[in-house]
Amino acid sequence: MLECHCKEVFNEYVKKQYGDLSPVLTEGLLQAFEQGAEAAKHGKDATLCLYSSVSEPERFLAWVEGFRCCSRPR
Numbered sequence: 001m002l003e004c005h006c007k008e009v010f011n012e013y014v015k016k017q018y019g020d021l022s023p024v025l026t027e028g029l030l031q032a033f034e035q036g037a038e039a040a041k042h043g044k045d046a047t048l049c050l051y052s053s054v055s056e057p058e059r060f061l062a063w064v065e066g067f068r069c070c071s072r073p074r
Helices: 004-018 023-041 057-071
Strands: none
Touching (some): 004 057
């Protein structure tokens, strides 16, 4: 589960990018966001994103946002 700060970042990201989304799409974005956050926490490189910016742009961007959330100092 996401830390409080990350949850706020995710909610703001979804609201800014998409407005209201269906729970199914939000769940997929949350999963990608969490994977990006975990990659950053474990010191992995951002180029290891699991999603394609061409075929899965929504998940790609959510992964990157999660990575950024946990790789920058607060």
